[in-house]
Amino acid sequence: MAAFVVPDALKAMVGQKEEPVVYKIEEGAIQRYARSVGDSNPLYNDVDYATNSEFGRLMAPPAFVGWPVGASGFDVFRFIEKLIKAGAPMGLLDGGVEYEFFSPVGANDYLIASVKIANIEGRETKMGPTMVTTVETTYTNQRGGVVMIARNTFLSF
Numbered sequence: 001m002a003a004f005v006v007p008d009a010l011k012a013m014v015g016q017k018e019e020p021v022v023y024k025i026e027e028g029a030i031q032r033y034a035r036s037v038g039d040s041n042p043l044y045n046d047v048d049y050a051t052n053s054e055f056g057r058l059m060a061p062p063a064f065v066g067w068p069v070g071a072s073g074f075d076v077f078r079f080i081e082k083l084i085k086a087g088a089p090m091g092l093l094d095g096g097v098e099y100e101f102f103s104p105v106g107a108n109d110y111l112i113a114s115v116k117i118a119n120i121e122g123r124e125t126k127m128g129p130t131m132v133t134t135v136e137t138t139y140t141n142q143r144g145g146v147v148m149i150a151r152n153t154f155l156s157f
Contacts, residue, residue, distance in 0.1 A: 004122030004129035004157075007087035011120065018115040021073050023139075025066040025109045027058050034061055050106075058107040063099055063148070065111055065139060074115055074137075080154075088131055088156045095132070095153030103147040110142040118151065131156040 027047065034044035042049040043059040050058040060066070067073075084090055105111065118136040122129065132155055139148045 002129060003124040004089065004131045006120050006122050006131060009086040010083065010088060010131070013083070013086060013117050014120055015116060015118075018074065018079065021113045021115075022069040023066040023073070023111045023113060024069050025060050025064075025105055025107055025111065027107045029066055030058050030060050030064065030107060033064050037061070055104065055106055060105040060107075060109075062101060063150070064105070065113065065148075066109075069110070074113065079115075079135075083133065083156070088133070089129075091127070091157040093127075093155040093157070095155050097153075098151045100149045100151075101147070102149075103141070103145055105139075105141070105147050109147075111139045111147065112141075114138045114140070125155070125157070127155070127157040129157070 031045055034041065039061055041061070043053060043055065044050075044061050047058055050056075053059075080092060115135060115137045117133060119132075119134040121132050123132055124130070132153065135152045135154065137150045137152070138146055139150070141147050
């Protein structure tokens with residue numbers, strides 16, 4: 001078998017950015033998220049403790065980005081549909097996510113998420129010809145600092 005040959009229409013999508021999405025980090029959302037994943041860190045759960053910490057406020061657990069401000073966040077289904085229309089195979093497998101953290105995030109922060117296709121390549125796998133897509137989301141806070149980058153990998157076959 002041969003590796004998946006990436007069509008020009010898909011190659012042209014590399015580097016293109018989606019509409020940015022604004023997220024707000026709220027105290028209650030931080031606490032609910034921490035409880036739901038079983039994280040009892042008082043920086044995430046105890047307002048008094050967090051207020052008296054070096055951060056001065058409730059902090060968000062790693063990878064927690066809050067809730068979209070406005071109608072909706074990034075629509076992954078619309079995004080995948082766009083890839084398929086450009087020639088991606090229809091089979092899809094989530095290849096995982098990798099995070100790179102730069103700065104803490106806490107209550108009352110706003111994050112702007114910028115999503116782009118960082119890379120598309122064809123590979124030969126046990127599933128046959130496979131397209132590997134890396135989607136990079138850069139989260140910038142209200143002060144213009146990059147706080148986190150998430151790299152999602154999708155396998156299409």
